[in-house]
Amino acid sequence: MVDKIKGYITEVENFQGKTTEEIETFRIKFLGKKGLLNEFFAEFKNVPNDQKKEFGQTINQLKNSAQAKVDELKEWLENQTEEKGIYGDLSRPGEAIEIGSRHPISIVKNQIIEIFSNIGFNVSEGPEIEDDWHNFTALNLPEYHPARDMQDTFFIQTNPEDILLRTHTSSVQVRYMEDNKPPIRTISPGRVFRNEAISSRSHCIFHQVEGLYIDKDVSFADLKQTLLYFTKQLFGKSKIRLRPSYFPFTEPSAEVDIYWGLETETDYRITKGTGWLEIMGCGMVDPNVLKNCNIDPNEYSGFAFGMGIERIAMLLYQIGDIRMFYENDVRFLKQFKSVL
Structure with a gap:
């Protein structure tokens, strides 16, 4: 056998x-x-x-x-065996490969990151699900502080500890200050959440970029020059103004406007005939915030700023409805091309 x-x-x-x-x-x-x-x-x-x-x-x-x-x-x-229809006629014209487009929010975010990276800012990120300390208390917003009413929050858990969807990326700055010693120069891009009604100008989900600079002898003049550099690079505008405002975690605080101009009918419409457009908030970091993050306010000072990426994108691309960013309409998205 x-x-x-x-x-x-x-x-x-x-x-x-x-x-x-x-x-x-x-x-x-x-x-x-x-x-x-x-x-x-x-x-x-x-x-x-x-x-x-x-x-x-x-x-x-x-x-x-x-x-x-x-x-x-x-x-x-x-x-x-030659596969018919693939290698049969080598002289036939090729089929164009459709190249995808970046989302306008990603394009603008990457442009902002690049601009600040050129002057020494690194990028820091943190969790979207936060606790009360990092989102509110450490930022000079203790319990029952009236400024908490300014932010309608999505709470996930209220006992024994408040857990929530972050309402701003300032919470990332708190975490960064807790883990790093000055000098600190960082920007924190990310998605944030507010319990707001959805309309053409607001959404319950949006994106922010917040910046933080802490070192010895940092002044409001340093903040103004940094923002002037940014507006020149992103918008090509060299005229800005700072209006007094209020934010719990900065003192003094200001709103930043750029002079958009009144050259076209669109300029009149988006600036309401003034020529000025608000683009962000800023201010000097409150000493209480530094103390909460174990940084000596007698030795160090700093400034912070924050802007909404959707708002910047709507200005740059003249988009009239914020909801278009989230509808995933291919006809809308195909309009945007970028190497960033």
């Missing part, structure tokens, strides 16, 4: 199939459910014990040889 199997091994090694049908017939003969291998395995129980080892090894050799031969011939046949 062993000699018979060895004869089949020789037959396998000498087989040369030229077509798919020949290879399939060969496979069925040896490897099929009713093939020779199954017959030999069924005969194994009738083999004397002293011959079982040699018999089993010879069957396995036949099985491996047959499988290797089938794989070898199939690969050879595939290499010999």
Whole structure:
């Protein structure tokens, strides 16, 4: 019986199939459910014990040889067969590959990051699900502070600890100050959440970029020059103004306007005839915030600023409805191209 199997091994090694049908017939003969291998395995129980080892090894050799031969011939046949319709007419024109577009929010965010990276700001990120300390208390917004009413918050858990969706990326700045010693120069881009009604000018989900600079002898003049540099780089505008405002975590605080101009009808419409556009808030970091983050306010000072990416994108691309950013309309998204 062993000699018979060895004869089949020789037959396998000498087989040369030229077509798919020949290879399939060969496979069925040896490897099929009713093939020779199954017959030999069924005969194994009738083999004397002293011959079982040699018999089993010879069957396995036949099985491996047959499988290797089938794989070898199939690969050879595939290499010999040209796929029609793919390589048939090499002179035919190619099909254009459609290149995707970046989302306008991503384009503007990357532009802002690049501008501040050029003057030494790094990028810091943090969790979107925050606790009360990092989102409110550390930022000079203790419990029952009236300024908390300015931000309609999505709370996830209220006991034993308030867990919420962050309402600003200032929470990232708190975490960064806790983990890093001055000098600090960082921007924190990210998605934030407010429990607000959705309209053409507001949304419950939007994106911010907030900046923070802390070092010795940082002044309001440093803040103004930094923002002037930013507006020149992003908008090409060299005229800004700072109006007094209020933010719990900065003192003094200001709103930043740029002079957009009144050259077109659109300029009159978006600036309401004034020529000025508000783009962000800013101010000097409140000493209480520094204390909460274990930074000595007697030795260090700093400034912070923050802007909405959607608002900047709406200005740059003259988009009239913030909801368009979230509808995933391909016709809208295809309009935006960028290498950033």
